[in-house]
Amino acid sequence: MRLINKNNFPKFQTGFSLMELMVVIAIIGILGAISIPWLINPEHKASKAARELMGDMQQTRMSAIKNGQDWAIVFVPATNNYYICSDIGADNAWSNIADNDINKTVNFTTSAAGVQYGNGTATTNATVGGGAFPTEFVSYGSNVLTFNPGGTCSAGYAYLFYGNASYAIGTLSTGIVRIKRWAGGGWQ
DSSP: OEEEOTTSOEEEOOOOOHHHHHHHHHHHHHHHHHHHHHHTOHHHHHHHHHHHHHHHHHHHHHHHHHHTSOEEEEEEGGGTEEEEEEEOTTTTOTTOGGGSEEEEEEEHHHHSTTOEESOTTOOSOSSTTOOSOOGGGBOSGGGEEEEOTTSOOOOEEEEEEETTEEEEEEEOTTSOEEEEEBOSSSBO
Protein backbone atom coordinates (compact mmCIF):
# COMPACT_ATOMS: atom_id res chain seq x y z
CA MET A 1 0.00 0.00 0.00
CA ARG A 2 1.41 3.35 -0.98
CA LEU A 3 0.77 6.41 1.17
CA ILE A 4 1.68 10.00 0.46
CA ASN A 5 2.91 12.06 3.36
CA LYS A 6 2.52 15.82 3.66
CA ASN A 7 5.79 16.45 1.76
CA ASN A 8 4.52 14.47 -1.28
CA PHE A 9 7.17 11.79 -0.82
CA PRO A 10 5.99 8.18 -1.15
CA LYS A 11 5.96 6.19 2.09
CA PHE A 12 5.53 2.42 2.19
CA GLN A 13 4.03 0.46 5.06
CA THR A 14 5.65 -2.91 5.63
CA GLY A 15 5.08 -5.69 8.12
CA PHE A 16 3.18 -8.91 8.63
CA SER A 17 -0.56 -9.23 8.72
CA LEU A 18 -2.27 -10.95 11.60
CA MET A 19 -3.17 -13.84 9.29
CA GLU A 20 0.48 -14.39 8.27
CA LEU A 21 1.58 -14.43 11.92
CA MET A 22 -1.15 -16.93 12.82
CA VAL A 23 -0.08 -19.27 10.00
CA VAL A 24 3.57 -19.17 11.11
CA ILE A 25 2.62 -19.81 14.76
CA ALA A 26 0.40 -22.73 13.69
CA ILE A 27 3.24 -24.29 11.66
CA ILE A 28 5.68 -23.95 14.58
CA GLY A 29 3.10 -25.53 16.89
CA ILE A 30 2.55 -28.50 14.58
CA LEU A 31 6.30 -29.10 14.19
CA GLY A 32 6.76 -28.89 17.95
CA ALA A 33 3.92 -31.33 18.59
CA ILE A 34 5.50 -33.81 16.19
CA SER A 35 9.13 -33.48 17.34
CA ILE A 36 8.91 -33.18 21.14
CA PRO A 37 7.57 -36.71 21.79
CA TRP A 38 10.25 -38.10 19.50
CA LEU A 39 13.02 -36.22 21.34
CA ILE A 40 11.99 -37.49 24.79
CA ASN A 41 11.48 -41.05 23.56
CA PRO A 42 13.68 -43.46 25.58
CA GLU A 43 14.71 -45.24 22.40
CA HIS A 44 15.99 -41.97 20.92
CA LYS A 45 18.03 -41.00 24.01
CA ALA A 46 19.62 -44.42 24.37
CA SER A 47 20.29 -44.66 20.62
CA LYS A 48 21.93 -41.22 20.57
CA ALA A 49 24.23 -42.09 23.49
CA ALA A 50 25.10 -45.47 21.94
CA ARG A 51 25.91 -43.89 18.56
CA GLU A 52 28.09 -41.28 20.27
CA LEU A 53 30.04 -43.99 22.11
CA MET A 54 30.39 -45.99 18.89
CA GLY A 55 31.73 -42.91 17.10
CA ASP A 56 34.15 -42.25 19.95
CA MET A 57 35.40 -45.84 19.76
CA GLN A 58 36.02 -45.49 16.03
CA GLN A 59 37.74 -42.13 16.50
CA THR A 60 39.94 -43.53 19.30
CA ARG A 61 40.97 -46.43 17.07
CA MET A 62 41.86 -44.06 14.23
CA SER A 63 43.83 -41.84 16.62
CA ALA A 64 45.87 -44.82 17.83
CA ILE A 65 46.70 -45.76 14.23
CA LYS A 66 47.45 -42.19 13.16
CA ASN A 67 49.67 -41.36 16.17
CA GLY A 68 51.38 -44.76 16.33
CA GLN A 69 50.69 -45.23 20.06
CA ASP A 70 48.10 -46.81 22.33
CA TRP A 71 44.90 -44.88 22.98
CA ALA A 72 42.20 -45.94 25.42
CA ILE A 73 38.64 -45.41 26.51
CA VAL A 74 38.29 -45.68 30.27
CA PHE A 75 34.75 -46.49 31.43
CA VAL A 76 33.65 -45.33 34.89
CA PRO A 77 30.14 -46.73 35.42
CA ALA A 78 29.91 -45.45 39.01
CA THR A 79 29.82 -41.86 37.75
CA ASN A 80 28.22 -42.54 34.33
CA ASN A 81 31.38 -41.32 32.55
CA TYR A 82 33.90 -42.46 30.02
CA TYR A 83 37.20 -40.83 29.11
CA ILE A 84 39.20 -40.94 25.89
CA CYS A 85 42.90 -40.95 26.79
CA SER A 86 45.95 -40.56 24.55
CA ASP A 87 48.69 -41.31 27.10
CA ILE A 88 48.82 -43.79 29.93
CA GLY A 89 50.80 -41.52 32.25
CA ALA A 90 53.77 -42.17 34.50
CA ASP A 91 52.00 -44.77 36.64
CA ASN A 92 51.48 -47.00 33.56
CA ALA A 93 47.80 -47.64 34.40
CA TRP A 94 44.96 -46.41 32.17
CA SER A 95 42.49 -46.83 35.01
CA ASN A 96 44.12 -43.97 36.96
CA ILE A 97 42.36 -41.12 35.15
CA ALA A 98 44.23 -38.40 37.04
CA ASP A 99 47.54 -39.49 35.49
CA ASN A 100 46.35 -39.88 31.87
CA ASP A 101 46.21 -37.34 29.07
CA ILE A 102 42.43 -36.98 28.63
CA ASN A 103 41.26 -35.90 25.18
CA LYS A 104 37.52 -36.12 25.81
CA THR A 105 35.18 -36.67 28.74
CA VAL A 106 31.60 -37.85 28.29
CA ASN A 107 29.12 -37.82 31.15
CA PHE A 108 25.77 -39.40 30.33
CA THR A 109 24.11 -37.43 33.14
CA THR A 110 24.67 -34.19 31.23
CA SER A 111 25.02 -35.26 27.59
CA ALA A 112 22.16 -37.79 27.54
CA ALA A 113 20.24 -37.25 30.78
CA GLY A 114 18.97 -40.52 32.17
CA VAL A 115 21.14 -42.86 30.07
CA GLN A 116 23.31 -45.09 32.22
CA TYR A 117 25.41 -48.23 32.22
CA GLY A 118 23.28 -51.33 32.56
CA ASN A 119 21.26 -53.94 30.70
CA GLY A 120 17.75 -52.49 31.04
CA THR A 121 15.30 -55.12 29.74
CA ALA A 122 17.98 -57.29 28.10
CA THR A 123 18.25 -60.76 29.61
CA THR A 124 21.58 -62.00 28.16
CA ASN A 125 24.81 -60.31 27.22
CA ALA A 126 25.74 -59.63 23.58
CA THR A 127 28.67 -62.06 23.36
CA VAL A 128 28.36 -65.37 21.56
CA GLY A 129 26.53 -67.75 23.88
CA GLY A 130 24.98 -64.95 25.93
CA GLY A 131 25.24 -65.53 29.65
CA ALA A 132 25.30 -63.15 32.58
CA PHE A 133 26.21 -59.50 32.26
CA PRO A 134 29.67 -58.37 33.37
CA THR A 135 30.16 -56.50 36.61
CA GLU A 136 29.54 -52.77 36.09
CA PHE A 137 28.18 -53.61 32.60
CA VAL A 138 31.56 -53.23 30.90
CA SER A 139 33.29 -56.42 29.73
CA TYR A 140 36.72 -54.89 29.02
CA GLY A 141 39.42 -55.76 31.56
CA SER A 142 39.61 -53.10 34.29
CA ASN A 143 36.87 -51.21 32.36
CA VAL A 144 39.47 -50.06 29.81
CA LEU A 145 39.30 -50.49 26.03
CA THR A 146 42.80 -50.04 24.60
CA PHE A 147 43.56 -49.69 20.90
CA ASN A 148 47.15 -50.36 19.82
CA PRO A 149 48.92 -48.64 16.87
CA GLY A 150 47.76 -51.46 14.59
CA GLY A 151 44.13 -50.62 15.40
CA THR A 152 43.44 -53.89 17.19
CA CYS A 153 42.12 -54.28 20.73
CA SER A 154 40.53 -56.73 23.11
CA ALA A 155 36.97 -57.81 22.36
CA GLY A 156 34.24 -56.62 24.67
CA TYR A 157 31.15 -54.50 25.20
CA ALA A 158 29.81 -51.60 27.22
CA TYR A 159 26.08 -51.79 27.94
CA LEU A 160 23.85 -48.72 28.07
CA PHE A 161 20.16 -48.33 28.72
CA TYR A 162 17.44 -45.77 29.18
CA GLY A 163 13.88 -46.77 29.97
CA ASN A 164 13.22 -49.96 28.05
CA ALA A 165 15.89 -49.35 25.38
CA SER A 166 19.14 -51.30 25.77
CA TYR A 167 22.31 -51.13 23.66
CA ALA A 168 25.61 -53.02 23.58
CA ILE A 169 28.50 -51.08 22.04
CA GLY A 170 31.74 -52.95 21.62
CA THR A 171 34.65 -54.18 19.57
CA LEU A 172 35.96 -57.33 18.01
CA SER A 173 39.64 -58.13 18.58
CA THR A 174 40.32 -56.89 15.04
CA GLY A 175 39.26 -53.40 16.16
CA ILE A 176 35.93 -53.40 14.34
CA VAL A 177 33.38 -51.44 16.35
CA ARG A 178 29.84 -52.81 16.65
CA ILE A 179 26.55 -51.66 18.08
CA LYS A 180 23.67 -53.95 18.98
CA ARG A 181 20.15 -53.17 20.19
CA TRP A 182 18.09 -55.45 22.41
CA ALA A 183 14.97 -56.40 20.44
CA GLY A 184 12.98 -58.27 23.08
CA GLY A 185 14.34 -61.75 22.38
CA GLY A 186 17.94 -61.07 21.42
CA TRP A 187 20.57 -58.61 20.24
CA GLN A 188 20.33 -57.23 16.72
